[in-house]
Amino acid sequence: MKFYSTNRQSPKITFKEAVIKGLPQDKGLFFPEQVPVLPASFFEALPDMALPEIAIQVLSAYTAPDIEQEALREICDEVFTFSIPLVKVEDEVYTLELFHGPTCAFKDIGARFMSRCLQTFAEKGKPVTVLVATSGDTGSAVANGFLGVENIEVVILYPKGGVSDIQEMQFTTLGQNIRAVAVEGMFDDCQALVKQAFADEELAKEMQLSSANSINVARWLPQMVYYFHAWGQWKKQHPTQTEVTIAVPSGNFGNLAAGLLARQMGLPVTYFVAATNMNKIVPDYLESGVYTPAPSVATIANAMDVGSPNNFPRILEMFEQQHTAMQDVVKGFWADDDSIKAVIKQVNEQKGYLLDPHGAISYLSLKQYLPKLKTSGIFLETAHPAKFKGSIDAVTGGDIDLPEQLKAFQNRAKQVVSIKNDFKDLSAVLQQQNEVSA
Structure with a gap:
C-alpha cells in the first residue's frame, strides 16, 4: 500500500x-x-x-508488504489485550467503552499499535524521536505505549495548566525515554509547534522525527478496528436491524476519520455524529459549508479543546471536498459545559451510568438525532470518568474511585520542562534530547 499527501505536493510513500x-x-x-x-x-x-x-483483517491491506502477516498477527495479539464492551444505557442507546486499557482511554489502542510498528521499523543506532502534542489522553497513551522501547525517545508537548491532574501525572512521572514539556499556551499552540518542527529542514538533518498524534497513520488506522467490533456486537443483539448511528466525541477528528474510513471499507453504519464541545468548528462547517478554524476555548471536556482539527483534511478527502456529500452521512452537534454537567448528573441518577464529559456530549447528540434518523445509536465513551475526577465529583456530589491503572500514578514526582510558546525553545529541547540519545 502506498500513501499520498492530502496536499499532493509530496511523493507517494510506503506504510x-x-x-x-x-x-x-x-x-x-x-x-x-x-x-x-x-x-x-x-x-x-x-x-x-x-x-x-x-x-488483522482490517489492517493487513494497509500495512503490507512492510509488515508480514505473521508479524502483524503478533502485533495485534499484543495490542488488543483488553475488552471493549458494548453496554446498553437505555432502549436503542448503547455505549462502546474504550477505557479498559492501561491508561483508561481510547488512545491506548492506536498508541500501542504504533509503538509496535515503530519498534519494528526503527534501525539500531538511528534513534527516532517521537514528538507529540496532547490535550490530555494522547500524552498518557503514547507515554505508556512507548515507555522503555529501545531506540525511541518521546517528547510530549502539553498546554501548561490545560490538562487534568491525573492526565498530567500519567505522562510526567515516568522518566526513562519519556520527556514532558509544558507549553505556555493552548493545545493549538502545541500542535502548531509540532508541525513547525516537522517542517524545519535543520532539525530534519540532525534527528529523525516521527509523530504519535492521530496524524500518524499507525495511530489513526487501528482505531477502525473498534468500529467494526462495535457493529458486530450490536448486530449480535439486533440480528434483524440494519441501521445504526454512531456518535463520536471529536476534537482533532482522527477518531471520526477512522470511523468514516471503516465505512468506506464497507462497515454498514448509516450515520455518524461529530459531537463536539464549544469548539464547534466542524458542526459550523456542516451547517454552513464554510470551514473557519478559530482559537480554542477551554471546556470541561478538555481533550476536545481544539480550534483547528488536524484530521479534518482526511474527512474532506473521503468526501472529495463535497460539503453536501458529507452532510448526508455526518451530522454535527455541540454542547456547552452546563449541558454536559446536567446530562452527566441526569444519566447517573436516572440510568445508573456515569458518563465522562466527552461521552456525555456524544450521548446528548444521540438524544437529539435518533428521533429524526430513526436508527439505533452507539456513542463512544473515550475515557474513564475518573480521569476527570474533580469535575465528575463536583457534578455528582460523589467521590469516584480511581481504577488501579490510575492509582499507580499517585504521589509520584513530576519531571517537566517548561517552555514559552516559541519554536526556538522547542528546538533547543529537541536538540538536547538528540544529544542525550546519540
Whole structure:
C-alpha cells in the first residue's frame, strides 16, 4: 500500500516510510492510495470474531508488504489485550467503552499499535524521536505505549495548566525515554509547534522525527478496528436491524476519520455524529459549508479543546471536498459545559451510568438525532470518568474511585520542562534530547 499527501505536493510513500516520517513535507496528511472493501463473508463472521482477528483483517491491506502477516498477527495479539464492551444505557442507546486499557482511554489502542510498528521499523543506532502534542489522553497513551522501547525517545508537548491532574501525572512521572514539556499556551499552540518542527529542514538533518498524534497513520488506522467490533456486537443483539448511528466525541477528528474510513471499507453504519464541545468548528462547517478554524476555548471536556482539527483534511478527502456529500452521512452537534454537567448528573441518577464529559456530549447528540434518523445509536465513551475526577465529583456530589491503572500514578514526582510558546525553545529541547540519545 502506498500513501499520498492530502496536499499532493509530496511523493507517494510506503506504510513504513509514512509511520517513520509522520507528516509529509508539504504539511498535508498521509492518506491510503486505495481503500479496500471487505467481503460480505467478513461481516457475516464479524459478531463472533475476536478483536485481534478483526484487526488483522482490517489492517493487513494497509500495512503490507512492510509488515508480514505473521508479524502483524503478533502485533495485534499484543495490542488488543483488553475488552471493549458494548453496554446498553437505555432502549436503542448503547455505549462502546474504550477505557479498559492501561491508561483508561481510547488512545491506548492506536498508541500501542504504533509503538509496535515503530519498534519494528526503527534501525539500531538511528534513534527516532517521537514528538507529540496532547490535550490530555494522547500524552498518557503514547507515554505508556512507548515507555522503555529501545531506540525511541518521546517528547510530549502539553498546554501548561490545560490538562487534568491525573492526565498530567500519567505522562510526567515516568522518566526513562519519556520527556514532558509544558507549553505556555493552548493545545493549538502545541500542535502548531509540532508541525513547525516537522517542517524545519535543520532539525530534519540532525534527528529523525516521527509523530504519535492521530496524524500518524499507525495511530489513526487501528482505531477502525473498534468500529467494526462495535457493529458486530450490536448486530449480535439486533440480528434483524440494519441501521445504526454512531456518535463520536471529536476534537482533532482522527477518531471520526477512522470511523468514516471503516465505512468506506464497507462497515454498514448509516450515520455518524461529530459531537463536539464549544469548539464547534466542524458542526459550523456542516451547517454552513464554510470551514473557519478559530482559537480554542477551554471546556470541561478538555481533550476536545481544539480550534483547528488536524484530521479534518482526511474527512474532506473521503468526501472529495463535497460539503453536501458529507452532510448526508455526518451530522454535527455541540454542547456547552452546563449541558454536559446536567446530562452527566441526569444519566447517573436516572440510568445508573456515569458518563465522562466527552461521552456525555456524544450521548446528548444521540438524544437529539435518533428521533429524526430513526436508527439505533452507539456513542463512544473515550475515557474513564475518573480521569476527570474533580469535575465528575463536583457534578455528582460523589467521590469516584480511581481504577488501579490510575492509582499507580499517585504521589509520584513530576519531571517537566517548561517552555514559552516559541519554536526556538522547542528546538533547543529537541536538540538536547538528540544529544542525550546519540
